[in-house]
Amino acid sequence: MATIRDQFLSEMCDALSTDRKLNSCDRDMQFFIEMQKKRVRDKGLWLDYDFTRGGTDSRGKEMPNVWEDGYYFAKMWMGSASYRLVLKKDGKVIYKKRKNVNVPIIVMDAIKGAPIGDDIYVCPNCAHPAKIKDLTQGCPYCDTKFKMDELYPKVTNFNMVRDYSDVLWDLVPWLIFGILAGVVAAVTLVVVMVCWLASGHQASDMAVAMFISAARLVVALPFIIVFGVFMVGFAVEMIKTVILLVTFSSHKYFEMEMKKYGQEYMSHFFMSKLVSKLKTVIFCDEPGELPFYTGGPLPAEMKDIVDIFFRGAVDYKKVFLEGNIAHVDADVYTEIVSEKNGRAKKRERIFHVRMMKNVDRPLKMTFSVTKFMCEGCGASFDATKNKHCPFCGSEYKVENEDWVIESIA
Numbered sequence: 001m002a003t004i005r006d007q008f009l010s011e012m013c014d015a016l017s018t019d020r021k022l023n024s025c026d027r028d029m030q031f032f033i034e035m036q037k038k039r040v041r042d043k044g045l046w047l048d049y050d051f052t053r054g055g056t057d058s059r060g061k062e063m064p065n066v067w068e069d070g071y072y073f074a075k076m077w078m079g080s081a082s083y084r085l086v087l088k089k090d091g092k093v094i095y096k097k098r099k100n101v102n103v104p105i106i107v108m109d110a111i112k113g114a115p116i117g118d119d120i121y122v123c124p125n126c127a128h129p130a131k132i133k134d135l136t137q138g139c140p141y142c143d144t145k146f147k148m149d150e151l152y153p154k155v156t157n158f159n160m161v162r163d164y165s166d167v168l169w170d171l172v173p174w175l176i177f178g179i180l181a182g183v184v185a186a187v188t189l190v191v192v193m194v195c196w197l198a199s200g201h202q203a204s205d206m207a208v209a210m211f212i213s214a215a216r217l218v219v220a221l222p223f224i225i226v227f228g229v230f231m232v233g234f235a236v237e238m239i240k241t242v243i244l245l246v247t248f249s250s251h252k253y254f255e256m257e258m259k260k261y262g263q264e265y266m267s268h269f270f271m272s273k274l275v276s277k278l279k280t281v282i283f284c285d286e287p288g289e290l291p292f293y294t295g296g297p298l299p300a301e302m303k304d305i306v307d308i309f310f311r312g313a314v315d316y317k318k319v320f321l322e323g324n325i326a327h328v329d330a331d332v333y334t335e336i337v338s339e340k341n342g343r344a345k346k347r348e349r350i351f352h353v354r355m356m357k358n359v360d361r362p363l364k365m366t367f368s369v370t371k372f373m374c375e376g377c378g379a380s381f382d383a384t385k386n387k388h389c390p391f392c393g394s395e396y397k398v399e400n401e402d403w404v405i406e407s408i409a
């Protein structure tokens with residue numbers, strides 16, 4: 001798994017700025033990256049990510065919790081990296097940032113020997129959905145033959161969350177400024193005093209004593225100011241972090257509510273999927289065509305968003321049932337970068353999301369919109385391009401197998 005994480009981070013470095021193929025990701029992930037890339041290009045922008053070694057745990061490790069359904073298992077890999085984002089318009093940098101981040105990725109794999117030959121998989125070469133056993137013998141559409149290790153494991157989700165190990169580095173420029181300001185003040189004072197004495201003035205003891213206390217104060221002042229700025233900045237960061245931590249108490253509530261209906265809830269997997277879907281809907285030009293979004297058109301403000309950075313917290317507000325459909329209101333904490341008329345802006349943004357799921361049906365782990373299987377006729381097709389089954393015409397309901405976003409505000 002270490003290799004797939006490294007491969008993923010390396011591929012992500014070129015994902016948005018080039019047309020490099022993402023071999024480490026499943027089709028849904030590729031689709032979501034495509035949406036963001038299209039948004040960036042349609043706005044005449046150039047966006048590049050870069051990941052290099054850095055942060056508290058750059059080697060990364062597998063997390064202990066595993067989600068499995070007897071055929072497949074999903075694992076989370078967590079590790080840190082130094083991340084850089086550059087946004088350009090007409091060759092000119094209009095926004096950039098660098099920070100240390102934790103990059104949780106979710107990797108799906110097939111359990112050894114599990115009977116999955118009849119499961120549908122999107123051909124990595126021609127993107128037609130076909131049965132796994134057919135793909136291993138030669139895709140019925142393009143004839144490419146795949147080995148199982150070319151189909152699994154695959155990255156199904158990823159996120160970036162701030163790693164606070166570099167916060168002190170953010171303060172270094174302020175420290176340098178403080179020291180320089182102190183030195184400049186000291187030199188100025190000495191020069192003034194020397195000139196004053198040189199012009200024939202006789203310094204009384206009292207004048208010298210006053211001068212020395214004034215000098216001390218002037219030299220110390222920049223340090224005091226910088227230290228103050230330091231402490232305020234630190235306090236603000238702490239308060240922001242505490243606000244995020246408090247949201248985790250709502251996860252227990254959500255988990256208990258879901259348990260009532262026999263639905264499994266695994267915090268990290270759920271958040272990761274939710275954020276990926278949210279990003280896809282926001283980056284998509286026609287979100288109404290997405291099978292996992294039933295809401296109306298999004299406000300114009302969201303059309304200017306070119307990057308969404310998840311701050312690592314989801315606050316579950318309310319769960320209520322209508323028939324067999326559970327609705328959930330959740331707040332997703334993010335930091336967004338938007339661009340309008342060549343000007344880029346970064347700000348914190350909480351998205352208020354309502355989503356739904358049919359709780360009579362279990363959550364299907366391998367559910368994918370790119371290899372949707374029709375309940376009416378059993379045919380499989382790419383649901384990102386069709387709202388109805390192209391074979392029998394019946395409309396499908398994603399909420400029977402996975403969570404659907406109903407609205408975003």
Ligand SMILES: [Zn+2]
Binds near residue numbers: 126
């Ligand atoms: Zn093919």
Ligand SMILES: [Zn+2]
Binds near residue numbers: 374391392393394
């Ligand atoms: Zn059908």
